[in-house]
Amino acid sequence: MITIVATILFSLLLIGVGLYANKKNEQTNDGFFLGSRSIGTFATIMTLIFSIWSTLAFYGVVGEGYNNGVGSLGIAQGIFWGSSLLVIVGYRLWLLGKKYGYSTPGDFFGERYYSNFFRVVTSVGLIFFTMPYIGLQLSGLGSGLFGAANVPVMVGTVSIALVLLIFVSVGGMRSVAWTDAVQGVVFTVVVLITLFVLFIAMPDPLPVIAQKAAEARPGLNGLPGPNKLYSPVLTLHLAITIGSFVVWPHIFIRFFIAKTKETYKTLAFVYPIYEVVCMVPLLLIGILIIPYLFGGGLTPLEAQMSIHQAINTIKGGSYLGAGIFLAAFAAAMSTASSQLLACSNMFTSDLYTRFLNKKATDKNIVFTGRVAIVAFVIISTLFGIYWPDVFSTATRFATPGYAQLFPPLIAGLFWKRANREGAIAGTLGGFLILLLFSLVWPNPLKVTALIWSMIANVTLLVVVSLATKAPSKEIVEKFHDSITEELFGKKKASAGNAKVNEA
Numbered sequence: 175m176i177t178i179v180a181t182i183l184f185s186l187l188l189i190g191v192g193l194y195a196n197k198k199n200e201q202t203n204d205g206f207f208l209g210s211r212s213i214g215t216f217a218t219i220m221t222l223i224f225s226i227w228s229t230l231a232f233y234g235v236v237g238e239g240y241n242n243g244v245g246s247l248g249i250a251q252g253i254f255w256g257s258s259l260l261v262i263v264g265y266r267l268w269l270l271g272k273k274y275g276y277s278t279p280g281d282f283f284g285e286r287y288y289s290n291f292f293r294v295v296t297s298v299g300l301i302f303f304t305m306p307y308i309g310l311q312l313s314g315l316g317s318g319l320f321g322a323a324n325v326p327v328m329v330g331t332v333s334i335a336l337v338l339l340i341f342v343s344v345g346g347m348r349s350v351a352w353t354d355a356v357q358g359v360v361f362t363v364v365v366l367i368t369l370f371v372l373f374i375a376m377p378d379p380l381p382v383i384a385q386k387a388a389e390a391r392p393g394l395n396g397l398p399g400p401n402k403l404y405s406p407v408l409t410l411h412l413a414i415t416i417g418s419f420v421v422w423p424h425i426f427i428r429f430f431i432a433k434t435k436e437t438y439k440t441l442a443f444v445y446p447i448y449e450v451v452c453m454v455p456l457l458l459i460g461i462l463i464i465p466y467l468f469g470g471g472l473t474p475l476e477a478q479m480s481i482h483q484a485i486n487t488i489k490g491g492s493y494l495g496a497g498i499f500l501a502a503f504a505a506a507m508s509t510a511s512s513q514l515l516a517c518s519n520m521f522t523s524d525l526y527t528r529f530l531n532k533k534a535t536d537k538n539i540v541f542t543g544r545v546a547i548v549a550f551v552i553i554s555t556l557f558g559i560y561w562p563d564v565f566s567t568a569t570r571f572a573t574p575g576y577a578q579l580f581p582p583l584i585a586g587l588f589w590k591r592a593n594r595e596g597a598i599a600g601t602l603g604g605f606l607i608l609l610l611f612s613l614v615w616p617n618p619l620k621v622t623a624l625i626w627s628m629i630a631n632v633t634l635l636v637v638v639s640l641a642t643k644a645p646s647k648e649i650v651e652k653f654h655d656s657i658t659e660e661l662f663g664k665k666k667a668s669a670g671n672a673k674v675n676e677a
Contacts, residue, residue: 177323177496184360184500185337188353188507192341195349202536203527206346206543207519208277213351213431219441221354221431222260223448224361224505225424225512232361232505235453237478239460243394246457255413257445259420264429265438266587269660270653271430278516279426279579280524286586286653287594288645290528295601296579297524300423303572304513305550309558311510312338315503316559321482322499328559334507335555342511343547346540347431350511357504362452364501368485368494369455372463375488383466391470394461400470411622418577424512427519459484514554518546571608574624578604581631585639590650596639604631 199205213221238246267282276282279300284293316331341349376383384395393400419425432438464472464480467487472480485491485498522543527534534542578601585592607630611623618626 175323176492177319177499178325180496180500181319181323181503184503185334187356188337188341189344191353191356192345192349195345195352199346199348201540203277203523203539204275205536206540207515207523208427208431209347209351211272211431212433213348214433215437215440217351217355218428218432218437219444219448220358221351221508221512222425222428222441223445224354224358224508225428226419226422227361227452227505227509232456232502233478233481235456236460236464236481237474239457240391240464240472240477240480241400241460241474243391243400243461244396246461254446256416256419257442257449259417260445261438261442263420263583263587264441265435266657266661267426267429268432268435268438269657273656273660274652277427277430278520278523279421279423280520282426282586283579283582283597284524286649287582287592287597288649289594289598292594292598292601293524293528295598297520299575300579301517301520303575304423304517305554306557306572308510308513308517308550309554311506311513312555313558315506318499318502321479322495331555331559334503335551338507338510338514339548339551342514343544346543347515350515351431353511354508357508361501361504361508362448364497365452365455368481368498368501369459371488371494372459372484376463376466378466380462383462387462387465390465394465407621407625411624414577414580414624414628415573418573418580421576421579421583423520423576424509424516427516428512514547514550517550518543521546571612574608574612574627575605577624578608578627578631581628581635585635586653589639590654591639591644592635593639593642593645595642596635596637599638600631600633600635603634604628607631 200210202210204210235246267276270276270282274281274285276285278297280293280297283296284290312331312335313327315334316325316327316329319325319330319334320327341353345352373380373383378386388395391400459481460477463484464477467484468480481498482495485495488494522539526542526546527539531538531542581600581604582592582597585597604627608623608627611618611626617623
């Protein structure tokens with residue numbers, strides 16, 4: 175009952191924030207989808223951080239610690255690598271967005287590589303890979319509510335979907351950013367309290383807990399871990415996976431919303447600290463507390479959900495259990511709301527106004543965006559409830575699928591010679607290799623399909639770009655020289671002289 179009441183009150187808070195945000199919104203494309211590019215530093219940083227966290231990440235980090243031991247702390251290397259990309263890549267995209275009015279990944283890729291085909295491939299692909307995550311967040315919360323309070327899964331899933339639908343469709347980006355800030359605070363407080371309470375509630379001191387945990391799962395305290403998973407190959411795989419989050423659509427779009435460039439200066443040191451503060455406690459619970467309490471025989475799924483059982487072993491666990499569910503709820507809703515708005519933005523900006531209604535007014539655009547939100551919520555909820563296996567298969571390729579846009583993003587920002595043909599060949603070729611080495615010939619030479627796909631992607635991008643016509647000097651000026659001048663106060667000589675052609 176405590177969990178149900180807390181969830182209802184928290185949901186009402188999110189809806190209230192959405193209604194208030196709507197009063198502050200300009201009813202324009204930028205106003206609805208980007209918060210008029212005027213979101214403050216705190217809200218921007220919180221929405222960037224907690225758009226990355228999800229239910230899968232929340233429970234997954236605990237399970238990862240239990241399953242693979244201290245090697246899981248290697249995830250932290252991705253945090254610092256990722257924070258560098260957030261600042262270096264994010265700031266350049268912010269400048270481009272301010273200068274040219276970009277609002278989606280398709281805007282950047284379509285114009286940088288002067289190709290409507292690449293724009294459509296980018297947008298449709300990102301929507302396709304993002305939709306399953308929304309459905310899995312909703313069904314995951316429905317299952318979590320059933321486990322925490324015996325609410326039927328369908329009732330919980332549909333109720334949570336309605337909350338998501340209301341505050342996103344009403345308030346747009348301003349609502350999502352502000353609710354992410356609220357949810358981020360809730361998440362952080364609950365995680366830190368949980369770690370503290372669990373450790374002080376254990377009957378043994380920390381050294382004994384660590385010893386018994388290691389006895390329960392041999393190899394827990396050393397590399398490559400109990401499952402001998404962590405290796406140089408997997409570390410590289412992990413670095414690519416974490417680094418590529420800059421091309422996740424809901425993260426990419428957030429690079430356009432900050433009011434000032436000072437946001438990125440603050441982000442440079444806040445992000446890694448904040449991620450460590452949130453992630454390390456969950457890893458420690460998985461590495462120490464869970465094997466200490468429940469032994470070494472849990473399945474991966476049992477390990478992920480074991481944090482609830484751990485809470486139930488201590489006095490006052492029902493109250494803290496409600497807090498744990500709210501933390502998972504906050505993580506899921508922050509990601510799902512960000513992904514939902516991103517899908518609506520890409521559909522409206524990259525497909526509807528570009529191909530279906532080129533003369534759409536701001537009123538038409540906002541209305542269409544809201545209709546798209548409703549449609550995406552319905553589709554995601556139905557698949558999450560009735561056909562979860564379809565979504566599970568899609569999510570298997572989602573993160574490595576996103577990663578195929580990482581090479582053309584980096585090349586587009588930092589290599590003047592990268593061109594349309596190279597970007598298209600690299601992206602499509604990399605994805606085909608990903609499918610081949612995932613489904614037909616899994617992980618040849620014990621190298622993951624993601625790494626093989628990145629090798630193919632980068633090779634094709636470079637070779638095809640060098641073998642075909644260079645981008646025009648207008649493209650080089652627009653995406654390189656003008657940004658260099660903005661960053662360093664000087665203008666470098668332009669390179670390339672090919673004519674811009676829309677494919």
